[in-house]
Amino acid sequence: MGQLTASNEQVPADDRVSGTAYTNLVVATVGFALTFWAWNLIAPLAGEFDKTLHMSSFAQSFLVAVPVIVGSLGRVPVGALTDRFGAKLMFPLMSALTIVPVLLLIPARSSYGALLAVGFFLGLGGTTFAIGVPLVNSWFPPSKRGLGVGVFGMGMGGVALSGYFTPRLWKHGHDLPFWVMAIALAVYTVVSFFLLRDRPDRVIPTASLASRLGRAGRLRVTWELSALYAIGFGGIVAFGVYLPTYLKTWYELSATDAGTKAAGFALVTVVFRPFGGWLSDRIHPAVVTCWALAVTALFAIVQAFDPDLSPIGTIAFLVMAAGLGTTSGSVFALVAQVTPVAQVGSVTGIVGAIGGLGGFVPPLVMGAIYSAKGSYSIGFMLLSDLALAGAVYAIGRMRSIRPTATTT
Numbered sequence: 001m002g003q004l005t006a007s008n009e010q011v012p013a014d015d016r017v018s019g020t021a022y023t024n025l026v027v028a029t030v031g032f033a034l035t036f037w038a039w040n041l042i043a044p045l046a047g048e049f050d051k052t053l054h055m056s057s058f059a060q061s062f063l064v065a066v067p068v069i070v071g072s073l074g075r076v077p078v079g080a081l082t083d084r085f086g087a088k089l090m091f092p093l094m095s096a097l098t099i100v101p102v103l104l105l106i107p108a109r110s111s112y113g114a115l116l117a118v119g120f121f122l123g124l125g126g127t128t129f130a131i132g133v134p135l136v137n138s139w140f141p142p143s144k145r146g147l148g149v150g151v152f153g154m155g156m157g158g159v160a161l162s163g164y165f166t167p168r169l170w171k172h173g174h175d176l177p178f179w180v181m182a183i184a185l186a187v188y189t190v191v192s193f194f195l196l197r198d199r200p201d202r203v204i205p206t207a208s209l210a211s212r213l214g215r216a217g218r219l220r221v222t223w224e225l226s227a228l229y230a231i232g233f234g235g236i237v238a239f240g241v242y243l244p245t246y247l248k249t250w251y252e253l254s255a256t257d258a259g260t261k262a263a264g265f266a267l268v269t270v271v272f273r274p275f276g277g278w279l280s281d282r283i284h285p286a287v288v289t290c291w292a293l294a295v296t297a298l299f300a301i302v303q304a305f306d307p308d309l310s311p312i313g314t315i316a317f318l319v320m321a322a323g324l325g326t327t328s329g330s331v332f333a334l335v336a337q338v339t340p341v342a343q344v345g346s347v348t349g350i351v352g353a354i355g356g357l358g359g360f361v362p363p364l365v366m367g368a369i370y371s372a373k374g375s376y377s378i379g380f381m382l383l384s385d386l387a388l389a390g391a392v393y394a395i396g397r398m399r400s401i402r403p404t405a406t407t408t
Contacts (some may be wrong), residue, residue: 001060017148020197022228024087025151027064027195028033031091032155033189038181039071039097040162041105042115042263043241047248047255053112057249061367063112064241066119069351070354071126080209080216081129082207086198087135091128096189098125102182107177126356130349133332138199141279146333151275153270154330156233159240160266163259169271171256213334214240216346224356225335225347227288231390232327233356235296235383236269239321250376251309261314267319269325276329286398288330290391296323297387304380323387326356334398 040048043064064133082090101121103273108114132152169177174341205212216222225309243265247258279288296319303316333352 008234013255015141015143017140019142021136021148022243024139024196025148026135027192028087028091028135029155031095031111031188031192032128032132032152033158033161034137034181034184035095035098035125035128036156036158037125037162037166038102038158038185039067039122040069040104040159040240041122041166041177041181042119044163044166044244044255044259045109046245047258048167048170049109049115055112056244057367057371059112060245061242063115063119064245064305065115067122067126068241068356070095070120070123072077072123072353073132073273074123074127075352075356076213076349077209078127079134079352080212080346082131082134082349083205083212084209086202086204087131088132088196088198091135092189092193094124094128094212095185095192099182099185099189102185103176103179109174129240129352133335133348133352135196135198138202140299146277146279146281146285146329148249148277149332149335150274150280150329153273153277153332154329156273157266157270159237160263160270163240163244163266164263167256177200212346213350216350219339219347220262221334221339222347222350223354224393226294226351227333228302228394228398229328229351229355230358231293231353232324232331233291233355234362235320235324235387236328237358238362238366239317240266240306242362243317246366246376247309249370250306251313261317265321268321269328272325273329274320276326277333278329279326280330280333283328284399285330285333286394289327289334290395292323292326292330293387293391293394296320296327297384297391298389299323300380300384304377304384305374306377310407327390331351344382 046055046064049055049063055063078090078094101118101124104118104121105115108118125343132155133149136148136152137145166177169180190244207215227352243262244255244258247253248255253261276285276288276292299316299319303313303320305317309311332348335351336349362379362383365382366376369378370376
């Protein structure tokens with residue numbers, strides 16, 4: 001099939017970014033942060049829930065992983081629906097729907113089964129990533145898409161916000177975190193409905209949802225990017241949901257201290273994601289991905305030897321956060337460059353789903369390994385192996401993809 005160039009994407013020839021583009025970027029990033037905060041409400045409070053539910057390590061890992069897998073899989077249809085109906089409809093809709101499971105956490109917290117059921121629907125909050133990427137991608141010219149999508153990706157800092165604020169709000173009232181989140185989502189739903197704008201010249205697909213997903217699934221690059229994103233973003237999600245448990249279990253930190261340090265990890269990933277996109281606008285994103293994953297692999301090995309948390313362990317976690325954040329930004333710089341504009345939502349949905357699923361498996365593996373071996377070292381060595389494999393593949397295969405080409 002033919003290549004899609006900047007001219008038929010209807011992007012201004014001088015690569016100027018309009019004020020509307022920046023407004024969309026800011027509003028979408030705020031919404032991404034809020035829905036990600038909601039998506040991660042269970043993880044920072046899992047230890048508090050355990051005081052009455054008395055969960056095993058595996059059961060606790062499964063509880064925090066359920067919203068991850070649902071939110072990840074939900075990105076596939078939500079991304080395709082965004083291609084069809086636009087972000088102006090989809091962002092307020094998904095934000096409003098997320099309010100329901102957030103409030104249901106209040107009566108559900110005393111029952112493990114009820115928490116699992118509510119956690120399933122809480123996964124709705126994790127789908128908005130597949131709404132924002134095609135929106136931002138459509139408004140920014142090719143030379144600035146890496147940075148634009150990277151800035152939008154900073155919304156994953158909602159995980160850090162949740163890790164820091166949720167336990168503190170809980171101390172002031174066990175219902176307070178959920179009411180605050182519900183009100184914030186309600187306000188955002190109204191604001192986003194009035195401020196978000198789809199490009200008036202955007203290509204609206206007429207094919208069915210199944211056929212569009214089928215076409216996106218037949219692109220080889222979709223699955224190559226999915227694998228790399230599963231390591232980069234999957235690692236971020238895995239640490240986001242399981243790091244508080246790891247720090248409490250292995251280093252015997254309090255829930256508040258563990259949540260604070262986990263929030264610091266997430267904050268570093270947030271800062272380095274736009275850096276990965278910005279750098280990819282200047283260097284081939286495959287090269288950026290390779291080096292970022294190589295650094296991650298090295299410091300995962302360091303942490304596998306169970307160093308003291310201060311300073312070696314802290315340094316290892318922060319450097320891994322920088323590497324994973326950079327990777328998540330550089331991989332989606334590739335998505336923006338090699339995917340036809342009309343298919344960005346569908347491809348983003350698949351890549352985002354696989355990336356999120358990459359975050360579903362590690363918490364279960366870490367919980368199972370600790371239950372069986374009383375150690376987390378094997379888990380960190382597995383992370384190192386995957387990151388190194390991703391680095392080799394990125395430089396060996398993905399570097400041959402032309403940054404200005406798109407595949408149809």
